[in-house]
Amino acid sequence: MLIIELLSTVFRESFSQRQTPREPEPTMAMEVTESVEAYRDAGAPNGPMAGVYLFSVARASQALHGCRRVVDLGCGPARFLAQVALLNPEIEFLGVDLSDAMLASAAEHLTALGIRNVKLQKGDITDLSFLTSKSFDGVMSTLALHHLPTMKHLRLCFQEVHRILADDGALYLFDLGRPKSLKTILAMAYIHEERQAHAFSVDSERSWRAAFLPEDFRTLAAEALPGRDLECLSTWISPLMMMLKSRDRALDPEKIGKLKAARKNLSSFCRSDLDQLRFFFKRNGLQNDLF
Numbered sequence: 355m356l357i358i359e360l361l362s363t364v365f366r367e368s369f370s371q372r373q374t375p376r377e378p379e380p381t382m383a384m385e386v387t388e389s390v391e392a393y394r395d396a397g398a399p400n401g402p403m404a405g406v407y408l409f410s411v412a413r414a415s416q417a418l419h420g421c422r423r424v425v426d427l428g429c430g431p432a433r434f435l436a437q438v439a440l441l442n443p444e445i446e447f448l449g450v451d452l453s454d455a456m457l458a459s460a461a462e463h464l465t466a467l468g469i470r471n472v473k474l475q476k477g478d479i480t481d482l483s484f485l486t487s488k489s490f491d492g493v494m495s496t497l498a499l500h501h502l503p504t505m506k507h508l509r510l511c512f513q514e515v516h517r518i519l520a521d522d523g524a525l526y527l528f529d530l531g532r533p534k535s536l537k538t539i540l541a542m543a544y545i546h547e548e549r550q551a552h553a554f555s556v557d558s559e560r561s562w563r564a565a566f567l568p569e570d571f572r573t574l575a576a577e578a579l580p581g582r583d584l585e586c587l588s589t590w591i592s593p594l595m596m597m598l599k600s601r602d603r604a605l606d607p608e609k610i611g612k613l614k615a616a617r618k619n620l621s622s623f624c625r626s627d628l629d630q631l632r633f634f635f636k637r638n639g640l641q642n643d644l645f
């Protein structure tokens with residue numbers, strides 16, 4: 355059954371002439387308690403996000419290595435940010451989010467882990483006027499940009515990134531990409547329904563419906579982030595996940611060792627999520643896999 359579903363997904367995504375229209379999220383900031391808690395819990399060790407997070411921790415660290423000040427746009431409950439901050443203690447991070455509930459969850463988590471190299475600030479990632487121009491040498495954002503209601507908002511966000519980022523600064527943007535077919539969205543959102551909160555599955559469906567396309571990232575990067583050496587990559591067959599990032603920098607062996615140990619410690623389910631991301635990005639040209 356799973357094989358048939360898999361083959362029909364590959365067929366739909368490879369040959370469909372149509373593209374699912376974008377349906378923006380109902381709100382930008384995530385404030386509804388059920389969604390905030392479901393998302394927070396999904397980021398727990400061996401929760402549904404664990405494999406995706408570890409993949410992204412490695413890729414963000416490779417892109418941002420050598421930075422001194424990095425802002426995380428739409429940091430949410432900081433489950434991802436905390437992992438990046440722990441692996442890169444020499445970097446000072448600022449997490450920005452519009453949601454009070456998310457920021458409260460983030461503050462609690464960072465305190466519980468004793469993390470000192472992260473500060474938090476409430477703010478809108480389409481208007482970062484509270485941050486000085488060129489004041490960061492790194493910007494990252496994971497799984498947040500699809501919350502922006504329109505291309506106009508995404509353009510504003512990219513323009514702000516360009517403004518606050520030093521000329522030779524590093525960038526790592528990672529988000530969902532919108533599949534061609536609604537059936538693919540439903541299959542992906544509910545495939546692990548039995549091992550995750552229903553609210554998380556519903557949130558995943560909404561997120562994929564609201565996601566932008568790799569072409570959107572490429573167009574706006576050329577327009578709003580001129581002169582920066584960036585690459586835009588997505589997963590093979592369907593752009594379920596995509597990234598816009600600076601060229602990788604070499605990580606030291608100690609960090610690579612920690613990443614490999616973290617992969618070994620994942621449950622087989624989460625390790626399989628991580629390995630599928632590695633495989634599907636590599637097929638579309640992503641290099642320098644550290645695992």
Ligand SMILES: C[S@@+](CC[C@H](N)C(=O)[O-])C[C@H]1O[C@@H](n2cnc3c(N)ncnc32)[C@H](O)[C@@H]1O
Pocket residue numbers: 382383384385393397427428429430431432433434450451452453456477478479480495496497498501502
């Ligand atoms: C799905 S969460 C991702 C959190 C985290 N980056 C991660 O990878 O787990 C998306 C976050 O973006 C925030 N967000 C959405 N629109 C925003 C905006 N315009 N400004 C700031 N934060 C925003 C939401 O409140 C939410 O916390």
